[in-house]
Amino acid sequence: MKKQPHYKYNQRVFGTLSATFLSISLFVYCIDPYWLFHRKPVWDGHNIVLALKMRFTKSLQVIFRQPRVVIIGSSRVYRGIPTNKLPQYNAYNLGISSLRISEADAYVRHVMRWTPVKVIVLGLDYFMFDHAHQSEPGFDSSVTNFNYLFKAIPSSLLTLMAVKDSLTAMEGEKKSDGHWTWSGFKITKPRPAERMEVVVNTFYNDHKEVTDQELNKLENIIRQTRLKGIELKLFISPLNQRMINRMKKMGVYEEFERWKAMISEVARSNNVKILDFSKNNPFFIDHTEHGSSTHWIDPSHYSPKTGLWILTQTGFLVAHKNQNN
Amino acid sequence: MVFWNYHITSLYYCHTRFCAGFIQTLHQSLERLIKYYARAKNICRSTLAQGCFQSMLFNSFTFLLIFLPVTLLIYYKIVAYARRETAILWLVVASLFFYGWWNLAYVLLIVSSILFNYLTGSLLARYKARWILWIGISANLLLLIYFKYTAFIIANIMTLTGTHLEINGIILPLAISFLTFQQIAYLADVYSGDTVEFSFHHYALFVLFFPQLIAGPIVHHREMLPQFTQGNLKFRHHNLAAGFTIFTIGLFKKVIIADNLSGFSDTIFAAAEIGNHLTLIESWTGALAYSFQLYFDFSGYSDMAIGLARMFGIRIPINFNAPYKASNIIDFWRRWHITLSRFLRDYLYIPLGGNRKGKLRRYINLIVTMLLGGLWHGASWSFFIWGGLHAVYLIINHGYRYIFRAFSLSPHAGTGKLLSTSLTFLAVVVAWVFFRAESFSGATEVLRGMSGLNGFVLDNTSHAATIWILISMAIAWVFPTTQDFIRSPEPVADQHNQPAIVWRTSPIWSFLTALMAIIVILNLHAVSEFLYFRF
Numbered sequence: 072m073k074k075q076p077h078y079k080y081n082q083r084v085f086g087t088l089s090a091t092f093l094s095i096s097l098f099v100y101c102i103d104p105y106w107l108f109h110r111k112p113v114w115d116g117h118n119i120v121l122a123l124k125m126r127f128t129k130s131l132q133v134i135f136r137q138p139r140v141v142i143i144g145s146s147r148v149y150r151g152i153p154t155n156k157l158p159q160y161n162a163y164n165l166g167i168s169s170l171r172i173s174e175a176d177a178y179v180r181h182v183m184r185w186t187p188v189k190v191i192v193l194g195l196d197y198f199m200f201d202h203a204h205q206s207e208p209g210f211d212s213s214v215t216n217f218n219y220l221f222k223a224i225p226s227s228l229l230t231l232m233a234v235k236d237s238l239t240a241m242e243g244e245k246k247s248d249g250h251w252t253w254s255g256f257k258i259t260k261p262r263p264a265e266r267m268e269v270v271v272n273t274f275y276n277d278h279k280e281v282t283d284q285e286l287n288k289l290e291n292i293i294r295q296t297r298l299k300g301i302e303l304k305l306f307i308s309p310l311n312q313r314m315i316n317r318m319k320k321m322g323v324y325e326e327f328e329r330w331k332a333m334i335s336e337v338a339r340s341n342n343v344k345i346l347d348f349s350k351n352n353p354f355f356i357d358h359t360e361h362g363s364s365t366h367w368i369d370p371s372h373y374s375p376k377t378g379l380w381i382l383t384q385t386g387f388l389v390a391h392k393n394q395n396n
Numbered sequence: 397m398v399f400w401n402y403h404i405t406s407l408y409y410c411h412t413r414f415c416a417g418f419i420q421t422l423h424q425s426l427e428r429l430i431k432y433y434a435r436a437k438n439i440c441r442s443t444l445a446q447g448c449f450q451s452m453l454f455n456s457f458t459f460l461l462i463f464l465p466v467t468l469l470i471y472y473k474i475v476a477y478a479r480r481e482t483a484i485l486w487l488v489v490a491s492l493f494f495y496g497w498w499n500l501a502y503v504l505l506i507v508s509s510i511l512f513n514y515l516t517g518s519l520l521a522r523y524k525a526r527w528i529l530w531i532g533i534s535a536n537l538l539l540l541i542y543f544k545y546t547a548f549i550i551a552n553i554m555t556l557t558g559t560h561l562e563i564n565g566i567i568l569p570l571a572i573s574f575l576t577f578q579q580i581a582y583l584a585d586v587y588s589g590d591t592v593e594f595s596f597h598h599y600a601l602f603v604l605f606f607p608q609l610i611a612g613p614i615v616h617h618r619e620m621l622p623q624f625t626q627g628n629l630k631f632r633h634h635n636l637a638a639g640f641t642i643f644t645i646g647l648f649k650k651v652i653i654a655d656n657l658s659g660f661s662d663t664i665f666a667a668a669e670i671g672n673h674l675t676l677i678e679s680w681t682g683a684l685a686y687s688f689q690l691y692f693d694f695s696g697y698s699d700m701a702i703g704l705a706r707m708f709g710i711r712i713p714i715n716f717n718a719p720y721k722a723s724n725i726i727d728f729w730r731r732w733h734i735t736l737s738r739f740l741r742d743y744l745y746i747p748l749g750g751n752r753k754g755k756l757r758r759y760i761n762l763i764v765t766m767l768l769g770g771l772w773h774g775a776s777w778s779f780f781i782w783g784g785l786h787a788v789y790l791i792i793n794h795g796y797r798y799i800f801r802a803f804s805l806s807p808h809a810g811t812g813k814l815l816s817t818s819l820t821f822l823a824v825v826v827a828w829v830f831f832r833a834e835s836f837s838g839a840t841e842v843l844r845g846m847s848g849l850n851g852f853v854l855d856n857t858s859h860a861a862t863i864w865i866l867i868s869m870a871i872a873w874v875f876p877t878t879q880d881f882i883r884s885p886e887p888v889a890d891q892h893n894q895p896a897i898v899w900r901t902s903p904i905w906s907f908l909t910a911l912m913a914i915i916v917i918l919n920l921h922a923v924s925e926f927l928y929f930r931f
Contacts, residue, residue, distance in 0.1 A: 083906035092914075220454060226920070
């Protein structure tokens with residue numbers, strides 16, 4: 072019996088669509104530019120896409136990893152807290168470049184909804200509470216929505232963005248400044264001396280306005296985690312003398328101290344302990360005149376060795392005698 | 397004996413080991429199940445508590461990869477077993493799910509509204525009492541006013557009286573504007589005896605049918621209800637072919653054309669809102685970009701609604717018919733949001749008296765209709781002004797039509813048609829500035845730029861914007877409409893135009909359709925809303 076023309080039409084259309092998208096998704100799955108599916112993908116740790124699309128990537132990675140411990144913070148966290156040293160905890164490093172407190176609030180809710188997380192560690196930085204910057208480019212506010220996954224997972228397989236990112240991932244090795252690990256931590260290459268002053272000069276150039284809106288976000292994080300029975304650990308990122316001097320020079324030191332007092336008050340009123348490592352750390356003298364040192368990648372970012380000390384202070388690791396050297 | 401003892405012992409041992417292993421596996425599976433159940437419960441609870449839903453858009457993976465295929469498959473499976481009523485019920489459930497994806501709590505509201513109107517309709521059919529009709533219409537309007545206009549009314553009272561009134565955020569239920577009008581039309585027709593009795597689930601589907609639920613068309617019960625009882629709902633390849641093609645064209649218009657234009661218009665209108673002085677080119681770029689963004693957004697949505705319904709073997713009316721080809725404003729309103737114009741004409745303009753009570757009364761009726769039509773789009777004075785502008789345009793149009801008729805002139809002869817089409821388009825673009833702007837000052841800033849009051853500087857406006865606007869113009873003015881060009885096996889709409897390009901089921905057309913769908917899906921990573929969802 073001769074097939075109807077419309078039957079053949081449908082066959083051709085849906086056949087073409089299926090073949091095309093199967094091919095595309097297979098290609099993207101094999102390359103795995105967002106490091107979701109394979110323990111050892113083809114590009115082996117040096118993938119510039121993970122840095123360029125950090126917010127998108129990590130929002131999906133944390134779901135695929137299903138961690139019990141999640142450490143959230145800025146680039147200081149993802150470069151400094153070596154979660155690959157915590158396999159026993161199944162920890163994931165959700166440090167994101169220039170993370171803002173509003174974004175942190177959204178990611179905490181995202182993590183609580185989709186993972187079996189038991190402990191959340193939140194590294195706080197002064198710039199995160201800047202009222203003028205509620206979020207950064209690449210942040211998708213729908214990450215708190217139930218159907219975010221229905222959008223994000225197909226996007227990571229079927230879209231032009233995924234194809235382009237796959238191609239970028241394949242040529243990434245030359246461009247990346249470090250080596251990503253499965254747990255979201257990035258092993259950063261040592262930085263040269265000339266980079267140090269550049270980093271210092273990018274900080275504290277303007278005054279940050281911290282309003283109730285930002286403090287409420289922190290309070291919301293505390294309340295949400297308490298409601299779900301999740302342990303929340305807060306710490307203020309370690310700083311060094313060079314950064315403190317920079318703050319004093321730019322006239323923001325008092326604002327910084329005021330900010331610390333405000334967030335400490337929020338934590339105290341909600342019966343949550345906040346560990347202040349800003350000056351209370353044994354690595355206050357940074358020794359970065361000649362480039363990256365033992366405890367500092369650059370004047371702003373502490374090294375994984377310092378990160379290990381933080382993990383000890385927060386109770387994840389037992390202190391060793393020579394850990395502070 | 398020893399052998400048997402050994403054998404039995406071995407069997408017993410193996411059996412015990414097997415049972416132990418089986419029980420252990422079962423226990424582990426149960427533990428896993430309990431863990432997943434607890435996690436799922438946690439997800440649902442946190443989802444409901446946080447109310448973190450987003451409406452299910454046609455241009456989303458959730459809709460395209462999950463909702464639509466599942467709904468279609470199950471629908472036709474049910475229909476194949478000759479269960480028409482069950483298939484209708486399934487569509488009702490699917491449509492409720494579609495609506496509830498946005499906010500589960502508001503499903504109760506919409507179901508209550510449907511129940512109320514159905515019962516009111518039943519009472520009206522039996523008693524034909526005018527007071528029942530008024531209660532029904534008033535209840536619908538009060539619901540709409542409460543959700544849509546309370547904040548606007550209170551804000552204006554505060555401005556006028558200088559007082560401060562606290563109101564908690566009222567969330568506008570999706571689709572309430574469309575549902576209200578649809579159901580009011582139904583009640584009015586029941587009262588005038590223009591309906592036949594239908595079952596509740598047929599009525600529910602007429603209101604809830606998901607292709608037209610969120611942003612129209614405002615379907616008439618006469619168009620829909622007979623299809624549920626008498627229409628052929630069986631699976632037909634031509635319905636799927638035509639429906640999918642129309643849907644894909646609509647999706648392409650929205651995702652590729654409208655969304656690209658939105659970037660340009662958003663930037664320019666945002667600049668106007670903060671008081672930046674826009675140059676001539678910038679302001680015209682913004683106004684034209686928005687005019688075509690809205691055109692393709694709405695045209696795309698209308699195509700998608702028609703295509704989706706067609707995939708289910710159901711026909712819904714066309715709502716958009718190349719409005720920028722209109723040669724006058726009266727013609728424009730017969731092409732733009734056709735079903736809204738129809739509703740306003742039949743249930744507001746004509747009951748007010750229409751053109752039966754003299755010229756002055758006609759113009760008053762026009763003004764009232766267009767002002768309310770403007771306000772229907774949104775609770776803001778800028779929508780009111782937009783409606784008022786169109787009222788003025790219509791009055792002028794009626795006026796010069798009268799003059800032309802009096803002198804036996806044809807306004808559409810030769811270059812007259814080109815001039816009148818251009819003038820109509822210009823008038824519409826000016827009105828869109830108020831429609832788009834978030835404030836009166838923003839709108840006036842754009843219009844100042846457009847009129848050259850900020851200077852005639854030829855600046856470095858984006859070439860991309862110019863290219864997109866030119867492409868949009870070509871499509872809007874040269875290409876046939878979707879309903880003109882999809883005419884197989886029978887015309888979708890009652891059109892007598894014969895376009896040069898007509899869709900066929902040839903390999904080239906199947907490749908083109910697939911290509912359009914591929915381009916759209918590849919660009920779906922940034923999901924954007926339909927503009928008309930906001931109404």
